[in-house]
Amino acid sequence: MSPRDVVPTGPVYDAELVEDVPAIAGRRRGRFMNWWRRSRRVPEAFRSRQAARDAVAWLLRSPFRVMGAVGRGLVVGLRAWRRWVRVTDYREAAENAEKLADKFVEIRALTLFRWKVTGAALMVASVGLLVADLVYGAAALWITGGVAAVVLAVAGRRKDGSPGRKAVLAGPRTLTWTMDPQVLVDAFRDAKLIGKDESLRLVERASRVGDGWSITVDLPATRKADDVIKHRDALASALAVDEVQLIVERVRGRGGHAGRVFLWVADEDPYAGPPLRTPLLDVECWDAWRPVPFGRDARNRRIDLPLVWTSLLVGAIPRQGKTFATRLATAGLILDPYTQLYVFDGKGGKDWDAAEQVAYRFVCGDEVEHIEAVRDHLIELVAEVQSRYARMATLDDETCPESKITPGISRDSNLGMPITAVIIDEVQVFLENPTRQEVGGKKTTLGAYIAELLAYLVRKGPAAGIVVILATQRPDSNTIPSRLRAVLGSRFALRVMDWRDSNIVLGEQMNTRGYDASTLLPSHKGVGILRPDGETAGADVLAVTVRTFYMPNPEWREICARGRALRETAGTLTGHAAGDDTTTAVDPSAVVKAIGSGTEEDSPDLPEPLASVVEYLGDDLGNREFVPTAELVEALDVEPGAFAQQMGELGCRPTRQYVPGDDGTPRRVRGYVTADIRTAVDDFGSTDLTDGGSS
Numbered sequence: 048m049s050p051r052d053v054v055p056t057g058p059v060y061d062a063e064l065v066e067d068v069p070a071i072a073g074r075r076r077g078r079f080m081n082w083w084r085r086s087r088r089v090p091e092a093f094r095s096r097q098a099a100r101d102a103v104a105w106l107l108r109s110p111f112r113v114m115g116a117v118g119r120g121l122v123v124g125l126r127a128w129r130r131w132v133r134v135t136d137y138r139e140a141a142e143n144a145e146k147l148a149d150k151f152v153e154i155r156a157l158t159l160f161r162w163k164v165t166g167a168a169l170m171v172a173s174v175g176l177l178v179a180d181l182v183y184g185a186a187a188l189w190i191t192g193g194v195a196a197v198v199l200a201v202a203g204r205r206k207d208g209s210p211g212r213k214a215v216l217a218g219p220r221t222l223t224w225t226m227d228p229q230v231l232v233d234a235f236r237d238a239k240l241i242g243k244d245e246s247l248r249l250v251e252r253a254s255r256v257g258d259g260w261s262i263t264v265d266l267p268a269t270r271k272a273d274d275v276i277k278h279r280d281a282l283a284s285a286l287a288v289d290e291v292q293l294i295v296e297r298v299r300g301r302g303g304h305a306g307r308v309f310l311w312v313a314d315e316d317p318y319a320g321p322p323l324r325t326p327l328l329d330v331e332c333w334d335a336w337r338p339v340p341f342g343r344d345a346r347n348r349r350i351d352l353p354l355v356w357t358s359l360l361v362g363a364i365p366r367q368g369k370t371f372a373t374r375l376a377t378a379g380l381i382l383d384p385y386t387q388l389y390v391f392d393g394k395g396g397k398d399w400d401a402a403e404q405v406a407y408r409f410v411c412g413d414e415v416e417h418i419e420a421v422r423d424h425l426i427e428l429v430a431e432v433q434s435r436y437a438r439m440a441t442l443d444d445e446t447c448p449e450s451k452i453t454p455g456i457s458r459d460s461n462l463g464m465p466i467t468a469v470i471i472d473e474v475q476v477f478l479e480n481p482t483r484q485e486v487g488g489k490k491t492t493l494g495a496y497i498a499e500l501l502a503y504l505v506r507k508g509p510a511a512g513i514v515v516i517l518a519t520q521r522p523d524s525n526t527i528p529s530r531l532r533a534v535l536g537s538r539f540a541l542r543v544m545d546w547r548d549s550n551i552v553l554g555e556q557m558n559t560r561g562y563d564a565s566t567l568l569p570s571h572k573g574v575g576i577l578r579p580d581g582e583t584a585g586a587d588v589l590a591v592t593v594r595t596f597y598m599p600n601p602e603w604r605e606i607c608a609r610g611r612a613l614r615e616t617a618g619t620l621t622g623h624a625a626g627d628d629t630t631t632a633v634d635p636s637a638v639v640k641a642i643g644s645g646t647e648e649d650s651p652d653l654p655e656p657l658a659s660v661v662e663y664l665g666d667d668l669g670n671r672e673f674v675p676t677a678e679l680v681e682a683l684d685v686e687p688g689a690f691a692q693q694m695g696e697l698g699c700r701p702t703r704q705y706v707p708g709d710d711g712t713p714r715r716v717r718g719y720v721t722a723d724i725r726t727a728v729d730d731f732g733s734t735d736l737t738d739g740g741s742s
């Protein structure tokens with residue numbers, strides 16, 4: 048740089064301040080916005096930015112809407128006048144009665160008369176306006192024009208149901224219906240949830256709740272809230288929002304009834320955003336008897352999962368958060384030092400290795416020796432359940448009021464009946480093992496025997512303090528036999544392949560009740576449908592979509608380490624974690640007797656669509672005589688022609704029978720006699736076994 052490049056400047060002082068006007072203005076604006084959002088004086092509805100934006104848009108649009116209404120009013124007025132002047136009603140009546148020729152002269156005279164009336168009225172109006180203009184000046188014309196515009200705007204306002212004047216709104220209607228509930232009524236009609244002539248009754252006005260709008264409505268008499276839940280996606284489509292944004296719940300108990308619906312429409316995807324941290328990390332220990340914090344629902348309410356006195360099945364396709372969800376439920380039990388843990392991992396990765404330091408029994412792997420070890424531990428536990436019942440019978444009524452474990456019993460080390468949790472990840476690895484073995488003189492497979500042992504523990508164990516948690520990435524009917532599935536109390540389905548798998552996890556016909564885990568988005572990791580055990584949760588809702596808390600490996604390890612420290616302090620560290628893997632000697636015949644015949648071969652796989660029909664009907668297969676084809680086609684979501692053909696090939700031919708219609712009068716419909724379906728199932732079973740035997 049040459050000296051010529053240096054430019055002379057004035058003196059520069061230390062700490063010279065430069066007034067930053069935009070920054071100050073920005074700060075003031077920020078302060079004002081802060082005050083606006085927090086002040087109690089500003090109504091809740093005005094605090095949201097979206098509401099403010101909407102109000103401004105509404106204001107800006109209103110002149111155009113008025114002009115539009117005036118234009119429509121003009122057209123409506125002209126049309127009405129034309130009908131009147133042409134005596135259209137009289138003319139049509141005469142035409143209908145085929146007397147137009149007779150009445151022609153009369154109609155013509157009336158038409159002429161009405162034209163004259165029109166002419167006279169126009170003359171009077173023009174003269175009146177002229178006089179008013181002369182006497183009162185232009186103001187009279189303005190006032191008359193204004194009044195006429197108001198009259199025309201009222202006549203031309205958008206009214207529902209009038210042909211050609213139906214509101215057509217673009218984009219999401221979420222905010223529109225908060226101002227004009229008629230839009231909500233239209234959406235219900237479009238979704239066919241209410242009839243054309245029916246309407247809704249608003250129990251409460253639309254209001255802001257969390258990051259969304261909520262409203263409670265009463266359906267017309269005879270319409271059911273359950274149907275709205277079932278057809279939630281149709282309503283979401285009519286409201287032009289994604290179905291994950293629309294929450295529909297029945298209002299139950301006091302103030303609720305079968306036709307009262309609570310709707311909540313989220314501003315945006317409620318399951319997006321950063322993962323949620325589990326509150327268990329903030330506690331030193333947890334009481335296993337308390338429901339474990341599991342996640343949050345769309346409205347950000349915490350969902351807790353009771354585990355004692357129930358069992359849990361978690362199902363999902365891979366990489367959706369199944370192991371994470373299972374570990375979350377387990378974490379609550381780990382943080383209770385009085386809980387005994389049997390941890391079996393069929394995957395054999397490192398997902399569960401941290402639990403080894405707290406587990407009473409621990410198996411990780413999918414080799415035969417691992418599966419046999421699991422079987423032996425389960426046999427040990429079945430014997431323990433029997434022993435617990437025997438010991439509870441000897442306790443006095445004060446310690447054990449019913450034949451059920453209590454918190455006091457579970458923590459009394461002298462009684463030796465702690466809450467014992469069996470956690471099995473990738474349970475299909477154990478249930479599908481085909482190694483033949485003989486149990487109680489009958490031939491079976493290792494997998495089938497494990498299924499029987501688990502079914503016993505799930506059925507009989509809860510009252511004796513046994514909690515069974517099973518997770519599988521193959522929630523199909525062959526993997527988890529129905530006799531085991533049927534007794535599992537709580538269910539959690541993350542995303543699965545199709546509605547059948549969803550029903551296998553959540554329970555029969557849950558898709559037809561509006562709960563289908565195959566509709567969850569792949570991007571929603573850790574989001575699933577929780578169907579809590581009705582007995583323990585006392586929940587008002589049948590099922591709820593939950594975004595589980597996120598507990599990655601470091602936090603999981605921290606919880607396990609904390610669990611170990613708690614057990615060391617309480618002196619409850621036993622079994623595998625304490626380096627003791629000796630299995631208690633058990634009399635196998637007593638176990639076989641306990642689980643009953645329990646060692647049946649699995650029933651053969653039925654071909655589709657018979658398997659789905661049998662699954663859909665469940666107990667109804669034995670209880671009902673006839674099932675309409677339309678019902679099956681809708682429930683199974685199949686193409687009617689192909690369905691009838693496949694059923695025919697399996698020996699089920701449709702017949703016609705009378706069934707009660709919606710209004711109670713009998714209707715004759717096509718359908719299948721359940722006896723035929725049962726015969727087809729039996730026939731298939733015997734053929735399959737014969738084939739199997741001959742091969």
Ligand SMILES: Nc1ncnc2c1ncn2[C@@H]1O[C@H](COP(=O)(O)OP(=O)(O)OP(=O)(O)O)[C@@H](O)[C@H]1O
Nearest residue numbers: 322365366367368369370371520572573595596597
């Ligand atoms: N609650 C959650 N919030 C956010 N992300 C999650 C949550 N739960 C799980 N995930 C993400 O999903 C991924 C898969 O989770 P996880 O390992 O539990 O799946 P999985 O169903 O057990 O898979 P696999 O069947 O292969 O074992 C995790 O790596 C994690 O990043």
